[in-house]
Every structure is written in C-alpha cells, then in structure tokens.
Amino acid sequence: MAAVAAANVGDAVAYGADELTRRALDGIRAASGAAAALLVFNGTAANVLGISLLLRPYEGVVCADSSHLNTDECGAAERVLGCKLLPVPAADGKLTPEAVATRLAGRGDEHHVQARVVQLAQLTEVGTCYSLAELKAIREYCREHDLLVYLDGARIANAAAHLGCTLADLAACADILSFGGTKNGALGVEAVLVMTEDLAAPAAYLRKQQMQLSSKMRFLAAQMDALLTDDLWLRNARHANAMAARLATGVAGVPGVRLAYPADGNGVFAELSADRARALQADWTFHVWSAGGDGRCVVRWMTAFDTTAADVDALVAAVAAAS
Numbered sequence: 411m412a413a414v415a416a417a418n419v420g421d422a423v424a425y426g427a428d429e430l431t432r433r434a435l436d437g438i439r440a441a442s443g444a445a446a447a448l449l450v451f452n453g454t455a456a457n458v459l460g461i462s463l464l465l466r467p468y469e470g471v472v473c474a475d476s477s478h479l480n481t482d483e484c485g486a487a488e489r490v491l492g493c494k495l496l497p498v499p500a501a502d503g504k505l506t507p508e509a510v511a512t513r514l515a516g517r518g519d520e521h522h523v524q525a526r527v528v529q530l531a532q533l534t535e536v537g538t539c540y541s542l543a544e545l546k547a548i549r550e551y552c553r554e555h556d557l558l559v560y561l562d563g564a565r566i567a568n569a570a571a572h573l574g575c576t577l578a579d580l581a582a583c584a585d586i587l588s589f590g591g592t593k594n595g596a597l598g599v600e601a602v603l604v605m606t607e608d609l610a611a612p613a614a615y616l617r618k619q620q621m622q623l624s625s626k627m628r629f630l631a632a633q634m635d636a637l638l639t640d641d642l643w644l645r646n647a648r649h650a651n652a653m654a655a656r657l658a659t660g661v662a663g664v665p666g667v668r669l670a671y672p673a674d675g676n677g678v679f680a681e682l683s684a685d686r687a688r689a690l691q692a693d694w695t696f697h698v699w700s701a702g703g704d705g706r707c708v709v710r711w712m713t714a715f716d717t718t719a720a721d722v723d724a725l726v727a728a729v730a731a732a733s
C-alpha cells in the first residue's frame with residue numbers, strides 16, 4: 411500500500427510506458443530469466459493470457475483434474491479461448507509424465523483435439539509442491555513429445571520458499587508461467603513471464619484484447635516492484651509457509667484430525683469429522699474442500715504474509731476443543 415501511495419505522486423506516462431513499470435519488469439525478468447513480462451490484474455487472467463500464447467484453436471490443455479484452471483475459473487479458458495481442457499486424475503494434485511501420456515492418444519487424428527500444452531500449478535491446488543526433479547521430468551517428457559509447458563504460479567513464491575530454489579530454477583521448467591502477487595501480499599497484480607522471444611511476440615496484443623492492459627499501469631508496477639525489493643516476495647512466502655507448518659504440526663497432534671496432503675506451502679488440508687468442521691465454522695471462515703459419505707470431510711486452511719503465531723495457536727486450540 412505504501413508503494414502504491416508513493417506511485418500516486420506526480421504524473422506518469424500511461425499504459426506502462428513509465429519508469430516504475432520499466433523497473434518492475436526489468437526486476438522480474440532478471441529474477442526469472444524470462445524474455446518478456448506482462449502485468450495483469452489477477453490469476454485467472456494470467457492463466458488465460460499465458461495459455462493463449464501457446465495454443466492454436468484446435469489444440470487442448472492437459473491439466474490435473476483438481477487444478478484451479480479446471481475447477482475454479484468458471485470455464486474462463488474454455489469460454490475466452492474456446493479451448494478444450496484435458497483433465498487427468500492427479501494424486502496429491504501433481505501431474506506426472508505417465509498421467510500426461512494418457513491424453514495423447516488422439517494426436518495426429520484430425521477428429522481429435524490435439525494435446526499441445528501441459529498445465530502445471532506450483533504449488534498445486536491441494537498445497538503440494540513439485541520437486542525440481544519432478545518438474546524437470548515433466549519438462550523433458552514434454553520436449554520429447556512436442557508439448558509446451560504452462561506453469562500456474564499463483565503461489566510460486568511459496569514453492570520457491572519451500573524448495574529453497576530461485577525463481578529462475580522454476581521458470582526454467584516452463585515455456586510460460588505466471589508469478590503471483592495477489593496471494594503473496596499484493597493488492598492485486600500478477601506477472602505473465604514468457605521465457606522466449608518468439609512466444610512473446612503477440613503477447614502485448616493479446617493482453618489488450620483480453621482487457622488486461624491497465625492504463626494506470628504504474629499502480630500494478632508499484633506492487634510488483636515492492637515485492638521484488640529486498641526479496642519481499644520470498645520473505646512473505648517463507649513466513650506464510652512457516653505459519654502453515656506450525657498449523658499442520660499443531661492440528662496433526664489433535665486426536666481425530668489427520669493431514670490429507672503434505673503441507674508443503676501455505677495451505678493445510680485437514681481431514682476431520684463434518685460435525686467438528688461445522689462447529690469450527692461458527693467462529694472461523696474456511697472452505698470445506700471435500701465431503702465424504704462417512705461423516706468426515708477435508709477442510710482447507712490457508713496462511714498468509716500477515717498470519718501470526720498467535721492466530722495459528724488459536725485455531726489449533728479451537729480445533730482441539732471442538733467435537
């Protein structure tokens with residue numbers, strides 16, 4: 411907010427031709443190794459723009475069935491790009507080369523949508539993190555099979571914090587990726603990072619068509635610039651991850667509660683009784699992620715840059731007290 415307020419002093423050239431935008435884009439390119447970077451308003455738009463740069467009209471996107479792209483974007487890719495998603499079951503939210511292979515059968519047959527893009531999310535939708543080895547294996551498989559990789563990085567900062575790697579290490583595993591700001595303390599900004607010049611050529615035109623070119627770009631850039639300064643993006647993510655780890659350890663010690671997935675980043679997915687979840691929802695706001703027919707359910711608890719240890723301990727105590 412301070413960075414946005416500071417950007418509100420004096421005049422600036424519109425549509426991103428200003429000094430602050432130049433600095434933010436230089437910073438994100440330097441950190442990621444991307445050939446081009448474009449700022450957009452939110453994560454759904456970043457996914458639509460990123461995928462639109464990789465896809466022809468008859469091509470499809472292989473993705474995890476649980477991916478945000480498939481489950482939580484109201485069909486944005488299908489509606490806006492007119493493309494077919496090719497979801498596959500993914501244990502722990504992760505794709506594997508073997509899973510991708512199951513959607514390649516119709517390639518070369520004009521009656522079938524042609525699988526062309528593999529979409530990964532890092533973190534995944536269930537809060538798990540691909541190792542660099544897992545990402546590289548998918549990347550390699552895609553190279554061998556003429557597939558392009560789009561990486562949804564709405565929570566990529568949490569992944570970098572978890573793996574102890576650089577943004578460039580992760581970006582090297584994709585052709586195009588998003589770099590999330592909104593889920594990491596920003597007011598609302600994401601960057602689309604295009605790793606090669608040839609893929610970047612139409613990006614500015616498609617961003618405008620997709621209504622993501624801000625005339626007041628400096629306010630998006632101010633947020634990105636602030637996140638990049640002194641690695642705030644990484645420090646925010648490390649803190650959120652540490653709070654999630656504290657929460658995961660705390661609730662895993664409560665009888666009747668079990669972690670549904672490893673808490674690699676800033677999300678804790680816990681399985682507990684539906685009665686206990688309902689009782690907790692009287693005082694705490696959270697999603698029931700999935701409900702089983704056995705009176706049990708999985709809930710999703712997220713931590714952020716501003717979550718405190720006291721917040722976490724209060725939730726753990728509430729979980730222990732509820733029944």
Ligand SMILES: Cc1ncc(COP(=O)(O)O)c(C=O)c1O
Nearest residue numbers: 452453454455478531562564592
């Ligand atoms: C992995 C992932 N991708 C994309 C998005 C979409 O972001 P937005 O809600 O800003 O459109 C989200 C939002 O939760 C997300 O978690």
